[in-house]
Amino acid sequence: MRVIKRLIFTSLLLVIVAALSSWGFLVHKTVHQLAIYQLPAEMSTFFYSNMDKLVYDAVRPDIRRNADSLEAPKHFIDLEPYGEKAAYRMPVKWEDAVTKYSFDTLFVYGYVPYHIIWMKEQLTKAMREKNKDSILFYAADMGHYIGDANVPLHTSINYDGQLTNQKGLHSLWESMIPELQIENYNLYSKHKVRYLRKPSQAIWKAIRRAHELLPDLFAKEIEVSQQFTESEKFRVQERRGKPYKSYTPAFAKAYAASLKNTINEQLIHSADLIADFWYTCWIDAGKPALGELVGWDEKKQSAYQQELEYYQRNTLIKEGRLQARKNMGGASE
Numbered sequence: 001m002r003v004i005k006r007l008i009f010t011s012l013l014l015v016i017v018a019a020l021s022s023w024g025f026l027v028h029k030t031v032h033q034l035a036i037y038q039l040p041a042e043m044s045t046f047f048y049s050n051m052d053k054l055v056y057d058a059v060r061p062d063i064r065r066n067a068d069s070l071e072a073p074k075h076f077i078d079l080e081p082y083g084e085k086a087a088y089r090m091p092v093k094w095e096d097a098v099t100k101y102s103f104d105t106l107f108v109y110g111y112v113p114y115h116i117i118w119m120k121e122q123l124t125k126a127m128r129e130k131n132k133d134s135i136l137f138y139a140a141d142m143g144h145y146i147g148d149a150n151v152p153l154h155t156s157i158n159y160d161g162q163l164t165n166q167k168g169l170h171s172l173w174e175s176m177i178p179e180l181q182i183e184n185y186n187l188y189s190k191h192k193v194r195y196l197r198k199p200s201q202a203i204w205k206a207i208r209r210a211h212e213l214l215p216d217l218f219a220k221e222i223e224v225s226q227q228f229t230e231s232e233k234f235r236v237q238e239r240r241g242k243p244y245k246s247y248t249p250a251f252a253k254a255y256a257a258s259l260k261n262t263i264n265e266q267l268i269h270s271a272d273l274i275a276d277f278w279y280t281c282w283i284d285a286g287k288p289a290l291g292e293l294v295g296w297d298e299k300k301q302s303a304y305q306q307e308l309e310y311y312q313r314n315t316l317i318k319e320g321r322l323q324a325r326k327n328m329g330g331a332s333e
Helices: 002-020 024-037 041-049 051-064 094-101 103-109 112-128 132-149 169-184 199-211 214-225 249-259 262-284 298-313
Strands: 234-239 242-247
Touching: 024 041, 024 051, 024 132, 024 169, 024 262, 024 298, 041 051, 041 262, 041 298, 051 132, 094 103, 094 112, 112 132, 112 199, 112 262, 132 199, 132 262, 169 214, 169 242, 169 249, 169 262, 199 262, 214 249, 242 249, 249 262
Parallel strands: none
Antiparallel strands: 234 242
């Protein structure tokens, strides 16, 4: 009985975390997988061999938030408190930001772009030392934070629409819509993985790109709401004995249509940037022979080539090869 209760509690916890986390579990896992297909052959043997683990661990930082009080600020940055055009004017370096604003201020309003650069340094070091476990740890975590940086609501103090009477936008944009729509998304990117000469500027560019989507994100919710009654727009469910109001699937689909390809494009941009950061770490580490850390044979090569074709044809979901759509399970190699 105790084991059953523990499993029920764990399942409920995962549901709650999925509802509150950036991108939800689905997209975080998906962008990690898509990023792997963009890597050069010298890296793909290692990353593809460990795809199950990298995808499985893609959501680890969100789960960690429930036990680590220091984790949350690493996932976002509220730009409005820093003034107009803060994304263009804030210091690029962490030390300069702390000097200008203080650590306490950054802790309150988040510091995801600075944390990504710290993670980049850790992954580079792990690759240089060819420490397999550390490479996988930092690659998965850094990819998660890069995904967060591409979420518009993770750049605003109005992160859930709570300041504009639009509470619930967080899970609607990041989780509910992708869950409903991903079969219709384009999961292939023509992006060519590239070395980032200025990683800090690359992540701040992503922050600016995401933040600039906010006006339309909020405005479209108001616009689409005019087409729905209260009962058509929201559904009330019970969670732990308390009523919980959330958007209906019908409203989510109408809202998604009004946003056009925005969410899909941010998903792809996340995968592109993750691949670029992994590749940059590898270059900065001296291009270590990561393939030596895994067993690679003709069977794996064949499987990889087949999945690469599915990716290029945008048929990963159709062929049942999108890891995030598979049942939760343990990670392999």
